[in-house]
Structure formats: C-alpha cells, structure tokens
Amino acid sequence: MASYVRLALFLILLCSPFLVDAVNRDNFKRCDQSSFCRRCRKIEPGKTPYQLLPDTLIQNESMITIDLFNKDTGVSYVVQLTSLKESTFRLHINEKNPLHPRYENEYALHDQPQITKLDSVEKTTESITVVKGENKAILYVNPFKIDLYSQGVLIISANARGLMRFEHLRTKPVRSEQGENAEGAEINNNTYPGDGADSDPGAWEENFKEHHDAKPFGPEAVAMDFSFPGSEHAYGVPEHADSLALQSTKSTDPYRLYNLDVFEYETNERMALYGAIPVLYAHGKERSSGVFWHNTAETWIDILSSADNNVVESIVNFVSGSTKKSQVDAYFMSESGVIDVFFMLGPKPLDVFKQYTVLTGTAPLPQMFALGYHQSRWNYNDQDDVATIAESFDTHDLPLEAMWLDIEYADNKKYFTWDSRKFPNPLEMVHNLTGKGRKLVVIIDPHIKRDNNYFLHNDATSFGYYIKNRDGKDYEGWCWPGSSSYLDFFDPKVIEYYVGLYNLDKFHGTTNDVYIWNDMNEPSVFNGPEITALKDLVHHGGWEHRDVHNINGHMYIRATYEALFRRSGGSLRPFVLTRSFFAGSQRYATMWTGDNMADWNHLRISYPMCLSVAISGMSFCGADVGGFFKNPDSELFIRWYQAGAWLPFFRQHSHIETKRREPWTFNEETTQIVREALRLRYSYLPLWYTLFREHEVNGLPVIRPLWAHYPLESEAFTIDDHLLLGDSLLVRPVFQSGATEVAVYFPGENKVTWYDIDTMQPYQKTGYIKIPVTIHKIPVFQRSGSIVPRKMRIRRSTVAMKNDPYTLIIIADSNGKASGNLYIDDETSFEYRHGKYLYVRITLDSNKITSTLIDKLASYETQSWLERIDVANPPQGIKSAQLESHSMGRVTLETTYNPHNNVLTIRKPAVNMGEEWTIELLH
Template identity: 30%
Template sequence: MITNTELEYKGNLYPNKIVSLKQDADKVFFTSENGVVLQITVLRDSVLRFRYATDYVFEPDFSYAISEDANKGYNRLEVIEQDTEYIIETEKLKILVDINTMRTQISDLEGNIINEDELGFHWEENYQYGGNTVKMSKITQSSESFYGMGDKATHSNLKGKRVHNWVTDQYAYGKDQDPLYKAIPFYIGLHNNKAYGIFFDNTFKSYFDFSHERRNTTSFWADGGEMNYYFFYGPDMPKVVRGYTDLTGTPELPPLWALGYHQSKWSYYPESRVKEVAKSFRDLRIPCDAIYLDIDYMDGFRCFTWDKTKFPDPKRMVDELFEDGFKTVTMIDPGIKVDPDYWVYQEAMEKDYFCKRADGPYMNGKVWPGKCNFPDFTNPEVREWWAELYKEMMSEVGVHGMWNDMNEPAIMEVPGKTAPLDMRHDYDGNPCSHRKAHNIYGMQMVRATYEGVKKHVYPKRPFVITRAAYSGTQRYSSTWTGDNVATWEHLWIANVQMQRMCLSGMSFVGSDIGGFAEQPNGELFARWIQLGVFHPFCRVHSSGDHGDQEPWSFDPEVTDIVRKFVELRYQLLPYLYTMFWKYSKEKMPMLKSLAYFDQEDSQTHFRTDEFIFGEHILVCPVQEPNAKGRRMYIPRGKWFNFWTEEVVDGGTEKWVTADIDKIPLFIKEGAMIPKYPVQQYVGEKEIKELVIDVYYKLGTESSTVYEDAQDGYDYAKGRYSLRNFKLVGKETQLSIQQFKSGTYITSYETIKLNLHGLPFKIKEVSIDNEKVFLKDIKHNGTNSIVISKDFTGLNIKGK
C-alpha cells in the first residue's frame, strides 16, 4: 500500500491514522484522528459500499438511485486486525484498510488485486458553496480497460478519456462532446481477465478520469455531497453488470407494442396530417405500432391541453387510430406556462408546488410556451399531484403512452441552458439546491409520470419515455439519446451509445433513427433503419424543418429496404420480448458489447461496431456511404451468416458482403430463434404457429422463449409461458429438449422448427420417445418439422 507523506497536498485534505474500529451487523466503521469516518457495508459477498464522512458526520442516507428490490445478504463477514492494516473478508473478497492512511485495497481470495486506492479518499473545502469537493483516486492496473458511464458519444473503451456528468440539453451534439442528457456514474474496469464495477452514487456534478491526466491513475470526484460508492466484483463482466442493475433496478415488462416500430416528428399536425401518415403506413404495408404527437398538439404549448383547432376531437382521433392498430404517444414537458387562466398553473400556485430561488421568488425560465415555472418533482406531494394530471389524457382521451422531454430541465436563453444553481428543492425531505438536484430532476419528473400513466392505463401496462435520466431511471421509463444529427458519424455514435447504455443498466433505449437535426439521404436512412431495428427502442424522429423523414420519403428502393427490416423486427418480436424478460428478471442487458460477450478475448476490448442482440444474434452496421460490405470482427465460436447460411469460424476479422439491402448479421450456432408472422401492428393477427429457426451445433446450447398476453398483469400471477430449450448436436444426431413453465395458454398449438445447417440427411425422427413418419418432415430447401408445442423431447438421427 502507498503511505501518506503529507496530510495536505495541493489544497486537498486526507485521512490520517485510524484510531477506532466498530462493527454494526453488516457495517464496519473506521475513524481517523482527523475526523474521517469510513463506513464499509457488505451488501453481498461480491457487492460492497464505501461511504466517507469528514468531521465525524455522515449526511442523511438517502438515494433516488437504489431499488427497493435490490438483493442483499452475504455468507461471511470477518474483520481481522493486524499491525498495519485491518482486513475484512467475505466469501468472495478480501478488503485491506491501511491503518495509517485509510487507503483500501480489494483482492480476490487468491490474492489477485482487483482494485486499490492511489491517493484514495481526499477532499477540499468548497468555500463558495459550503461542504466539500469529494475525491477518490485509484491505481490503474496493467492493461486496464474501462466501459459504461451511460450516454457518452465516444469510444466504447474509455481508457484515456475524461468525462463528466451534468444532465444537459445538447442539441446536435458531436462525437466526444460531453456532457449529454444523462448522468450515469457507473463504470466497469477490466484487467487480467477480471472485471469489477464502481457506482459513484453522488448527484452533484461529477467527473471521471480514466488514466487521462495521469496514465497510472483512475479518479472520480464531485462538486459536493458524499464520497459514496458501490463496488461490484465479477470476475466476469456479466456479473458486474447484473450486480449494478440489480442495485438500481429494472423495469416491468412493457406492452409488446412498445417494442414495435414507432414514427415521430416535430410535429405531426393537424389531425388530417396524422391520419395521412397513418394511412400511408397501412397502404404501403410497412408495420407501425405508434405515432407520436410533439408539442404542437397543445394549446399554446400548455401541457395537458389540446389545440382544438388542430385536433377538434382528440378522443375520436385516438380511438380511430387505435382501430387501425396505432397507439398514440403524446409529449409533456416540465415547464408550466405562467398564465393565471391556465388550470395547471393555477393549481400549482395554490398548492405552492413550483420551485423557488434561494431568496424566495419563483424560478422563472423561458421554454416553448414563453415564461414558465417548474414543479419541484423532488417533493412527493408534487409527484402525486403531477401523476393525477394524466387522468384525462390517459383514461378519458385514451392516449397510450407518454413522452417527457426538455426535463434536464432545459431552459432557453440562459448561459447554462438550465435552472440556476440556487434553485431550491425538497429532495424528499432533505432540502437542497439545484446543484444537488439537477441530475435527478428529469428522473423524478418521469417517475411521477410513470406512476400517473400506470394508474390511469390500468389494467394495461404503462409506456413512458424520457430524455433526461440518472442511474435507476430505468425502473420507470424507456429513453432515447436526444437530439442527434443526420450524419454517418452519428450512425456510429448511436451504435456505441446503445451498447454503453445497455452495459449501464438502461437497456430500453434507442436513437432518433435517421437523425433529428438535418436531413439524411436515402442511403443513410436505410443503413440507420438496419441498425435501429436491432435496438431495444425503435423510433424514427426528426425535427421536421428540413423535410419529411417517413419510410416513403426517399426513393422506392429505400422504402422497400425499410419495409424488409421493419418486417424482420416484427418477426423477431418473441425473441425481443424474451430479451426484455431476461433484462427485467435476470438483469441481463439486451445488447452486449463484444467485451461483455467474451472478455477473455483481448481482441474484443476495443471493438465498437459489433454487438450481440440478445444472446444469439451478432449485428454489425455498415457505417459509411457507398459500401458493398465491411470488415468486422467475428467473436470466437461458429456463426451462421443470416443471409447465406454460410458457417464461419470466429476469433478473427473478416470481410462481409453487405450491399445496401443487407446488414452483416450472424446467428450463433446452436441458437433457436423464435419468430412470429409479419404483422402490421402487434395484435393484428392471432399467432397460429410459433416458428423457431434452429441452427445446428456440434455440442450444447440453450435458448429461451418467453410469452404472455402481451399486455396487462396476468403474467405476474404466473400466467406466462416460458420455454427453455436445450439443444445437443452430434455428428449424425440432433436432440432438443423442452422444459416448460407457466400457466399461460398460447394461441398456437404447434411449433414449426426450421433446421439450418444439418450436416446429415434425416433418417429417423422421434418425438417424446415415439418414432414419427418421415412424411411429417417437409423438404423445401431447408428441413422443417411441425411439432406439438407441448413436446418434451425431439430426437433426429441422420445418415
């Protein structure tokens, strides 16, 4: 361990010698001579919490990020005192705390160092605002890589980067521009094939330096609050991500239509234009489930109102759209127009629900309606009031989803683009300034929105989308990456952002397909659609001031390509829904970067373009114009080219042909990919047969299909269908076992298995140990077998 030589260095203060130790159940407290208290909490054998107090006093222990459902409990906690250090041991980890400096070192039980302090905890008094700037520095391990941090428009591996977290309305941002719309202070470190994670749960403006200033040091600090961070040990990256995601929570299952294709623009109005767009989708047979209404549907941009000139009868319009399969999603912003005749403003004034400046006056800011006040969503009473405002929109007009925008909060014509730092907040009974509440303002707004939408669409499931977020926002809402630009560079950015967000616990995410600002050409739009259908949230959105951006806005070839890929997404809906179920229940990210997928292969550590969609589909977008293909890295194992069915060996870079109508797409051997028929919208067709594409493997592979009623809460009572498949391939044999649970009865009675890549001709088939006649097997270029959905075992022998 490094030892302190000075108590103060460059204005920073440091802990000195530990003089007392106290244990209270899962917490161990170390106190130094100069009043620093380190509290180490063992949440699980591989999850630790570190809190530091100065002057002996901890702040109230409160966090918006932590899920009430987070798992807790450990198998062992032992504290050992030695001459120069204290040791805390769990079943997985050993934590050394240096007696003279309070620096910590975390290793596995074999003695491999996972993470250790460099200067460790230090602080500097903030004379301008009071309190401390709190700091932590760690030793960067040999060949260490860094991932995560949410919404960052930069390389997936953060080694050598410095980033910071301050939720910002960053219109038409560029590559490496920072900060953006979300603050997710969580990163993953990977070295010597061991992964760990650190979540710095501090809502003040925070900073992370990944060996940027000093190549052997990783550090993070914040402008106020506590040094309070959680440590997650793998050693596999999936365990780290699961640990963080469990701590901060996952969403409930969305309605299946929320995973369909969505169309948006700033703005679709009047009603006749909305109907025209809807009709074009159906006439051109391009599947679509949702149409969005941006701010122009409102009366003078007053939230919770309708412009009756543009939309004379909103309920009738919403009902008519729904009859044709379209769900309506409307936007609500936080800024409430200062207007004594406006009922929302009147109510908030009467109840004193608007944020105030430090000296007492209401905080005013200019947004779309002009002069606005802003509800204090950190006040639970305000959240309850806000939730009830959705009653008319959801239960009476019949709107299906809600979209919260501008909730950083974004404020026009002020230098910082947001509220002044002296704005006051209740913070759930912990009063504070906007310095502390800024990063969670949008999160608490969408939390209130979620509660209101959930109440007023019941017994259906809520669908909510937000632009601003802090860690844990995924419990309430989906999100997108804000106001991007119609450029090839932004196609690359979108790809990296989605992978990073999924690694950071927030999987229900997408980008504005085609770009929000400026105008894409047909080729860029086609390539972006090809990528966007493999993102969890799939929506085209544009600013509209540069022309139309619907699938038919380009040439017929582009329209055909868009239709082809949107149809593919709809076919893959059961696969996508299963991905979401695994994310919600098992904390598994819906998209996986290659480093997450195979951390042992160092070739994956700096890959940005390729990702795994779910568990079995490898995707790599084409990200430059006029390309007939691209070089890409195929991870280790054997993979089927989706288009040609050629089997390729991974662990190397390959040239893959992909003209304008294709994207490089590979299926992992052994995978069983479920498919539905193409529908123009979710629920258009009754599913009469589940199709499963089976990809042969010499060896064993597992696959899952989760299904339920696609909306509502019966699934929570056990009314779901979970099929777990185990595939075992031998040289002249293929067997599939099905293990089924849940009480949901699917609409189909049969499963059609399409067999890909069989290395033998079928000679004999037995189902549940009974031989069947070969006439039941259809030969149509590929082998396909129609089988009862309730089969438990299928065995195919060849010659």
C-alpha cells in the same frame, strides 16, 4: 419590450438547427471553469492527509465503522464498510459532525441493498482486514487506502493515488475589503485551514457568463480515486457521444456527468449530455470489476491507463526487459454530497453487470408494442395528418406500432390540453389508431407555462408546487412556452398531484392506449446557466438543485410511470420515453440519444452510446432514425433503418424544419429496403421479448458488447460498431457511405461458428473478415449452438401478430447440440407477475429437439403454435422426423434438406407452444 426582443433573438439562435452546424461550446463549462473540478484536479498524488483511527473501530455482523481524520484540517469523518450480496462492498464516508446534513440520494437504488454476514475482521496497528468468503477488503490506517481482493488477487484499490478530497462544511470566513481574513476576526470552530478551498475564487460564489451562483454553503466537494490492476480498458459513465471504451483524459477535460440539453452535440466528445449514470467498469483478460459512485451532483471523471506512462518510464521498461502490468485508474469528483461507492468484484463481465442491476434494479418487461416500430415528427400537423400517415403505413405494407405527437398538439404548449383547432376530437383519433392495434404517444415536458388561464399553473402557484429561488419565490425560466416554472418532484404532494393529472377524467382526449414521452427534463432552461436550472434553487426538504440536478429527470419519469400505472388500475405496463436519466431510471422509462443529426458520424455513434447505457443497466435505448436535425439522403436513410432495427428502441423522429421523411417519401427502392428492415425487426420480436424478460429477471443487458461474452479476446475490447443481441446474434451495420464491404470481427476463439441469417453461410475463423454488402442488407449472424425463435408472418402491428405461429432457427454446434429460450405472455399486462406466462427451454441433443417448461408452476393459454423448424448444420442422413406430445400423440412430420446451405427443414409440427414436446430426427 427590448428584453423580450433580445430573448426572442436568443431563442432563435439557440433553437434553429440551420443557423449553426455544431454545438456552441461556450455555452458549457470546462473543468477549469468549474471551481470544484479545478480544486480536485490540483491535488498532488501521494500526499493524502487522511488516516484512520483504529481505536474507534466498531463492528457488527455485516459492517465496520471507524473514524477517519484529516491531518491538515483537523476534521473527523466516519467510514462505514458494508458487505453486500453478489460480491459487492459498500463504502460510505461522511463528516462526523457536519454543520448541517449533506444530501444522500435515496431514489437510485432499487431497494435497500441486501447485506451479508462478514466471516472475520482483523485489526492491527497498520490495517483492518475484512473477509467475506473469497473476497476481502484491507483498510490501511496511514495513509488511508482500501484494497479489495477476490480469490487472493487485488481487484480494486481506492485512494491508492491519494487523491481523495472531502471538503467539510464550514462558515464563510470574514474577510477585509482587501480580500484577506480580517485582523482579529473570530473564526468559527467549524472553519478550518488546510484544504485550500477558501482561497479558490469560486468556492463561495461563482459566475459563468452572465449567471451567478450564490453558493450559500461554500465548498463541499467530494472526490476519490480508484485503480484497477490488470485491467486494460474502462467503460460506462454514460451519457457521452464517445467510444464505448473510455479514453484517457490525461491531456483533455475529464468526462462530465451533468444532465444538459446540448444543441447539435458533436460525436467523439466527453462533454456532458442528457443523462448521467456514474457507474464504471474495468476489464482485462483476467477479470472484470466496477464501481458505482452513488452521487447525484455534477461529477467529473478522469481516466488514466497504462498507456499514459511517460516516455522515460517506457524506455526504462524496454531496456530492462520488464513489463508493467496493465492498469486503469479513474478519479471521480462531485460538487456536493457524500462519498458513497459500491465496489463490484465480478469476476466476469456478466457478473459485474448483474451486480450493478441488483443495486439499481432492472427494467420491467415492456408491452410488446413498445418493441415494434414508432413513427414521430416535430410535429404532425393535425388530426387528419396523423390519420393519413397511419393509413399510409397500411397502404405501403409497413408495420407500425405508434404515432407520436410533439409539443404542437397542446393548446399553446400547455400540457394536458389539446389544440382544439388542430385536434378537435382526440378521442376519435386515438380510437382510429387502436382499432388497428396501434397506440398514440404524446409529449409532456416539465416546463409549465406561466399563464393565468392555465389550470396547472394556477394550481402550482396556489399550492406552492414549483421549485423555488433562494429567496423562496417561484423560479421562473424560459422554455418552449416562454415564461415557465417547474414542478418540484422531490415533494410528495407534488408527485401525488401530478399523478392525478393523467386520470382519464382529467386528461381529456386520452385513453389507456395513450402513452407518454418526457423530454426537456434535465431540466432544459433556455436562459439558464448551461441551458439548465440555477444550482442554488431550492427543492423540497431544503436541498439545493446542485445536490440533486442529475436525478431531476429521474424523479420526473418516476412520477409519470406511477401515473400511468395507476391510470389503468395497475393492470397495464406503462410506456414512458425519457431524454434525461440517472442510475435506476431503467425501472421507469425507455431512453433515446437525444437530438442527433442526419450524418454518418451520428449513425455510427448510436451503437457505442446505446451499448454504454445498456451495460449501465438501461437496455431500452434507441436513436432517432434518420437523425433529428438536417435531412438524410436515401442511402443514409436506409442504413439508419438497417442499424436501428437492431437497437432496442426503434423510432423515427425529426425536427420541425426538416423535410418529411416517412419511409415512402424517397423512392420505391428505398421504401422496399426500409420495408425489409422493418419486417426483419418484427420477425425477431420473439427473441427481443424473451431477452427483455430475462433482463428483468437476471439483470443482463439485452444488447451487449463483444467482450461481454468473449472476455479473453483483446481485439474485441474496443469494438463498438458491432453488438450482440443476447448471446445469439452478431450485428455489424454499415456506417460508411458507398460501402461495398465491411470488416466483421467474428469472436469465439475458433470454437464458435457464425452463420449468415439469410444464406446460412458459416464463418468459423476468429478475427476480422471482410464481408461484401449491398444496399439491401447489413451483416447479421447467428451463433452455432443457439436456437432463436421468430415469427415470419408480418402484419400491420404486434397486436395482429399475437397469436401467429413461431419458427425456430436452430444451428447445431460441432457436437450436434443447441439451445435457446422463448418467453410468452399476454404482451400487455402485469399478469405475468402472477404466474400467467410460459418460459420454454428448447434444446437439440442426440438427434432430439425438445421443448420443456422452465417454470413448471407458471401457465398461460396461448393460441400460437409451431409452424416450422430450420436446423442448420443438422445431423447427416435424416430422412424423417417424429413429433411426440401429450395432445397430439406421435406424429410423423415432413422434412426437406437443402444441400446448398446445409439446412434441414421440418414443416408444420403444429404443436401448441404452451405444450411440452419432443421431435426425434430419424435416419
């Protein structure tokens, strides 16, 4: 009984947000507490023991293979360098004769990367040169190093600093009681001296607090350094509550990738959080490039830049008049696996983003409802509470897409069940929501309550579906239900079983309009080391949890996505929200930034956090509006809605112990301003939807940092409190209390004019300008030369808006031209993949506005029509307009001109959006 009391006290301390104000750092490791990070970080630059053996070179059309030798240990490795499409090379290094297989991830990549033929391979005694088009790689023999060039310029250098480490698999040395190798003991041939790993006290077993890691396979770390000459900043490797531009780790811990449930995480920190995407981008005025470190084990990343020069070197450079070219250096260190890295050579930011998504895939187009507003809380009390809240959105004239239910809806936190007292008729609840075009989202977590009266636990126990301890028994941890075990989603039989649980005849009370939220899937284990699972647990195939930890959550959402896909017979696009993620998770789920707090710092950090995952392939990101923990005042609440309306995923969510905070719970002014923010979001849904479809096709992020489109403007390289929506809108929220003005950076080198979306006031000068703000709005601007589609009739949900008419906002550039795209389909199904859609290009040129179908072979019958066109900075002296289309012939249209904001308005062209047409502006 005493142990249960202690556990209860532990859980209370862990889970109550009001007992502590910040993360308990002692729960999580530092690099010096992690033996493999400690070992890798101790390597001295320039002393690499690795050398290639040129005589072992083998080549085929797209790849070279060559042996690599460690002079200190006598261990041989196999190096493969493969040429891929999209200016990408793949480097793979593994032991030549390992004691047993090392884990190689097969779930992050979208498909097998497409190889491309090499142009030439040249070998000398000093190097091997591989050429593909304007790109080439030079592999130096001794010491081993790889330089990658494009257009004759060195872009990336691997192992240039000589920090590579590949700890070979070995048998555990026999030691005497004094801790030394026993005299006369036979050392296995696979155990070599020279790398110093065996002398590390954490090499063969490691303790952290009260937890023990058996490490049966000993040291097996891999590491490699990468240099990016000419680059000024590095980005990526999410998830961290830190700036978008990565900071130097010279005097701090490295950035850490290890999916963890971090309670009340702090901002401006490099600590690991819920997700891990090991892709890093480097950018300078001349070029962008990147590396994707394809490894699912715990990983630490050191970052250095030119600013880390020592003082003496800086003085010498100043006195001599020399200038050192900027450079970013990164050092990836992983606990296990192999070295498998993709080099993406750019040259532009959008090129390298696309190169990464070619490897890991893009997000499928979401249903339109997913882009609207979601209302959540831990927890809505019961069925009546859900109905009351949903009806109140109508009463207060607020649009809403989905109500969400947290863990309390289930019977004693047993997922795939309902609490029959609180939710006696869930189908009725669902039908009441769907009758008004809304959805229900319920949470399903990975921890399974160990209860003999729970069918899922009994099945998992009987069929051996749980993750195992090292002794082969089912692993037992603690989470919300108490004693819990965890399904092993690396086992195909488990996936098939789990997918079946979502069938409508199994998960009673649900319909195809009920969608899923996967939380706690790092996995979170309250009594585990670092609040997660033991590393020496065993998954299907014999792989240790240490090998696959960072992709555990990915495997969970992969199965959930498949379950929802099959549930509808493959007709409806699934919607899944996840907290844990890895590279490639964009193919299955939306993510959010986890358990943030109701303070200004957490509002501010939501933008760089979402921008970081967006450029790392996962555009569909949001943060809990209002903050999960604690209670926002009305000003913070308003500013969060105004900022959240411009992030892809838009949901309010809060802790069970916070005050109710639906939009009408403060005062009438707050409700009105929140209403304005919601209506603004909904008016731009045609743009959001178009951008998500274009992301699926071309891999470009939906939201983007300024430097993605303005790569020459150094001042923009570190800006992360702005974002671009596509390339058309510039958003700069208010992140400070009491603000009466904010500094807005206008990019474009004086060649672009930005127009306030409300007043159409133009701003042309590049650089920072202080813009006045009131509580009613944040600065948002549309770029000259762009055309943005909107819907101005805001209704209760996107379902009600489906056939509503469009408005086009056109802003002519200095040459009188503009362009933009619009995508339309049925907003729910996969029929668009069978050609049932409209993809429209709209242009303004030579006083003609023209709509043409980009994909002539696609078709979709829409009832939506064109209601209005606003042209800012229009041609002068326009008196009328004439529409010409196949169905309407020639029609003269009404026009008005507003001299105060220089906007020409064309009212009710009334042409169907699926038809090609031209409107000529007449003098």
